[in-house]
Amino acid sequence: MPLTRRRFAALLTVLTAGTTGVLSVASGQQTSAGAAPGKNPTVVLPASVTAGSVVQVVAHPDDDLFFMNPDLSRSLRSGTQVTTAYLTSGESDGRNEAHGDAASDPEQPADRAHYAEARQNGIRSAYAQMATGDRTSAWQRTVVPTAGGGRAEVDILIAKPQVNLVWLMLREARTTGEDTPESLRGLWNGRIPALDSQLTSGTPVKQGFSYTKDQLIQAIAGVLEQYRPTTIRMQDPTPGRYGENGRFTDHQDHMYGARFVQAATTAYAEQVQRRPHFSVQSYLGYHNSTLPHSLDPQTAEAKTDYLRTYAWQDHQDYCGSPSGCGDRKVAGNPTGRNWAQSLRYTRADNASWLAEGTPGTLWAFTVLDGRMAYWRRDAGGAWEKPVFLAGPGIDPGATAARLPDGRVAVLATRTVLGPAPSDYRREVVYAVQVSPDGAFGAWQSLGTPEKGDHDGTSAISAPAAAVDARGLLTVYLRDSRRTLRAVVQQPDGGFSPWQRLGGEDLQSDPVTAVDAAGRRHVYATTTTSVLAWTQAGADGPLRGPSPTGLPATTVPLTAAPDGAGVRLYFRRPDSGVVRTAVVTAGPATRPQVSSVTEAGGRAGYGAVGAAGRHVAGRADSGTVSTSGLGGPPAWAESRMLFAGAPAAVLEPGGTTTTAVLGLDAELHTFATPSTPARPTWHRAVR
Template identity: 60%
Template sequence: MSLASRTRLAALLAAVSVGVAGVTTWAYGYGSEQPQAAAEAVFRPSVTEGSTLQVVAHPDDDLFFMNPDLSRSISTGIKVTTVYLTSGESDGRNEAHSPHLDDAAGPADRAAYAEARQNGIRGAYAQMATGDRTSVWQRKSIPTAGGGSAEVDVLVARPEVNLVWMQLREARSISGDNPDSLRGLWDGRIPALGAQLTSGTPVERPFSYSKDQTVAAIADVFARYKPTTIRTQDPTPGKSDSGVFLDHQDHMYGARFVQAAAERYAQTTDRPHFSVQNYVSYPNSALPPTLDPQAGEEKLGYLKTYAWMDHDDWCGSPAGCGDRKTATRPTGAGWNRTIRYSRGDGTSWMTEGVPGRLWAFAVLDGRMAYWSRSGPKAPWEGPRFLPGDGIDAGASAVRLPDGRIAVFATRTTLGATPRDYGREIVYAEQGGPDGAFGPWESLGTPDTVDRSGTSAISGPAVAVDPAGRMTVYVRDSRRTLRARTQSAPDGGFGAWQALGGSGLLGDPVAATDGSGRRYVYAATTGSVVAWVQPTPGAPMTGSFATGLPQTTGVLSVRPEGDGVRLFFRRPGTGTVGTSLATMGGAAPELSPVAEAGGPGGYGGVGIAGPLLAGRTGSGTVGVAGADGPQSWQESQMLYTGAPAGVTDRSGTTVAAALGLDADLHIVTTPPPARTEPAGDRLPTPWHRAVQPPMLAGAADAG
């Protein structure tokens, strides 16, 4: 894209940015050769809408592991609610390095320490919302569907910001075997888990919840706030080689209770559609940083407020105004420089079927939703849903040789007993081109041992050979690559194959070059490894060391001539690097790393022809050129997961993202006119794929 075109695009987007959410409309035309385009493209540019609800195990899990997503959501003015499952009472001492339960260091007061953590959280949220940690809260007790009570805090100056304290007892150990915990309750080792009420709470009476009552109480909170985006922790972080959980047990089992509550909430009718985003917690300690220095410092500022670094009595509570245990290391284990999703960060959820027909997939309400468009000038339709629930965030879609579509995902089965909990790979495909999708088929899991304790498989990457046989690639819980291949088109899949590798991160990615060779890539903590077909149709070989620099662990690929181009984020800056792989011998050869996209940002980068779509430094979805460094052209919309993109056979490119409103938003670049260089095409601003009825009527009237 030329400098003049980038300048024109920036001016157009800047003109849109002055609009007010819910009011602005904008008509965009592609030039004099398309006189009807303006009438066909009346839409309101996308802004952040909907509501978010975070559920975490302890006070501070949100600040450490969900920021800056959290603070940026608050800044937009949408409804933001955070639910704390436990009181986080720990050993009851608001000081660092105190001997565990050693009365020589002073008496333990778990109720007071839990209140101090509440005070620190209220200060951090007030700072995020108003800039003043002392901003006033209104606190009250509400009954829950579980038969107990919860504390609800409403920020008076910003009443759309709420905190909900469930006040259950924490495990008081990262991985120790304590039956009186969320883990013990989930596994059926105790009949009920009691409350740990904080001092000063408006909740007056102690209570306890059975497993079903806990699920009911959380689902009732969902029904009260009706979120369109639910954020929670990772229910399957996996185990170390020695069998120890890689995350705090409360994080893991709290997230499983959220899964069960979301499934129950999805069965109700008086609610909007919602998506779920899972976040990595403790495992971030050993992974590369994802945030740029500015975002990391802003996140650290809120953590310092929570940690009560200055020890000033700004809250007036005898319990204290924050968590002094955190004050010795408010960065955590480097957590202020990191945010990472454990599911749904793939970019292959959009594809073309029969010529001109585009398909986009995302998980809403625990079901696979899809949107479709029959041609470049046809309207988008959706969401529609495939039958079946339990589908995890994320999807991978592929086109079969006859134009049919197959979509792959992972599915979690909660089961009747704790041992039945597990995750599997599933897929559904169309019975004919443009036809209906068949039922979900299970490919099982490569993790056959301790499924209830691990099930930490990645999302699938899928490739199709010229005959139409599909191969699915997945990272297993041991961090190696596994694959299953169809024995024949439309036939069954063979056994899981072990392809090796070690220490793999995130989801693998796959692509086929112009000569028919297939490439599979996966990130490690220090670089990227590759598998490749030496010749088309040959068995995969690898893993090969690529020599690429360290990445944040999220990869994207696109075919490019007789090679495959890889895109990745650089640790500590969030800039996008790219390298072209070709086969020059027995192993792939990679070009020197070049820069693409703009500065800052994190998460996956979708590829739509000459454009990249990804998260900008401010957290909004933006577009930039794929073939050189340039500034992100930002929108006004925060989103969940990662964008996807496709170029259809007419040359039209479409990038898509799932907004926090659980709706599909797109940006489109038309094919070039005969007199216009391809790089000078201007994309539309981001807008809803399916227009609201009022705006759709305005377009028809135009």
């Protein structure tokens, strides 16, 4: 018998009894008791640890294992409440057979319900292994009604009841890129009125259903309302197209499933008022196969081992299901197409969201609930509660820039969903303080260099911003053709049309910095190196693109002034170790590049924050960690997983302040004097 929402919440409350540090699905409040720190100034503030709850929404079973791991496994091991919702059953052609170097099977009969059940079995085994170390750890399978009018299967890991799987069980496209009407793509674009379910052979859901576009959006929003996450993980809604053939760089279900998630997070934020704030992290999919590996061998092997479990590679009947214990299609090649060796974010993977304002003040920006939030630290060192700029649809990630008079500008991209599918677009927006330390003005749109969503799926980067001595902005952007574009603010406050600055094969968000001589530098990574655009003098034109001769990177790039030049930070492929080099501009056509040195500790992934002699980034454990230039290449690790990338500012007195957004959607900071010390992170607002 299907569970009502109230009965389902009651079931979860019973299952989570005695589980410490777990957020209750029913209420979204912490179940473990603990007194808040008192106001006695002698009380030592608690160090930041992983907190909050995570909901992942993916198109198919295994998208989470290929593209969101190792973030997923580390969240599970930390005890974080993790729920993954699968939009489709991933039934494909219904043949559960391996064809590859690692395994090969004889031809199997086609049975989509049984193959979809086998994929579910593989997911349950992989999650059990990640969470408990035992792939056979038992699950309770239940049925719940959805907000969209259908039914979903919800599986609860009995040994770790904070781990849930939600199966919405819709029909998949059954093709990577062909325009099939019976698909998430067809439903989004209005080619079909409703998309039918594809039930698995063993599901407790016994009656089929279908969803209209609005019903599916509400069904996903209902999952978010039930679990009330502080971090939402999703796939990339704007992956782009390959220039040589016009094909999407990702599976169409990944892209359009992510657009449904975008619409659902907007609906959830608007409809549910009493809920925690949430951030959103999006992940790169198939395009990882064309880029250097971002994970170190040990992490990649651990990730692949979970995929082997999912793929039922040992072919032992340990689950007792007539459908099979996993997805044999993956058994032939458990690493996919170089997917297991990488993890990359497609938003919020830059370190430019923390900025100085008037003397002694700092401003930190991030996107919560689809709106830009900012925290202000006053000259006395106290952080204030976040304030939200008006206006929804802001994509994850922020760029902050200080104007000469102490005002701060914040830039981002905004997704406009629109009433019609063709209205979908992303545009660059910015807001500027009306006065130093004052309120921010309304968002202003800079538009987009894209002709329309169809041509490039709105696959623009996050903006980078430079400010000249007059306080005028220049905004840089990677377009969907992977070239550099710019708009320049005019003395009357308006902006030029989007200019073409060249380059090709650009992969990263562009980054910019100004050296001690006032020369502007702009950089972007390619598949094999880094390209530069620089000024010969402070008032000269921007020249480039120029090759730097730097080695391949894992894509994310950070730039910071360093004496007469700009220091770049990036990671070494197949290692994750942070590398750094100083680039010096001047009269020569090509900038001068120093030798490459290493900083940070072993492994890790994602962008790093850097200021002065201090570097902060994600270590191989997934925690936010710090290191110093010139010292031993070792991370000082925290106990906190986080979202996005750290950001850092070197203040006039020599203190480096570093900030990060936790999985709890809270700002966490530490301040280090000029002499390096082992940092302790704390919540900024206490």
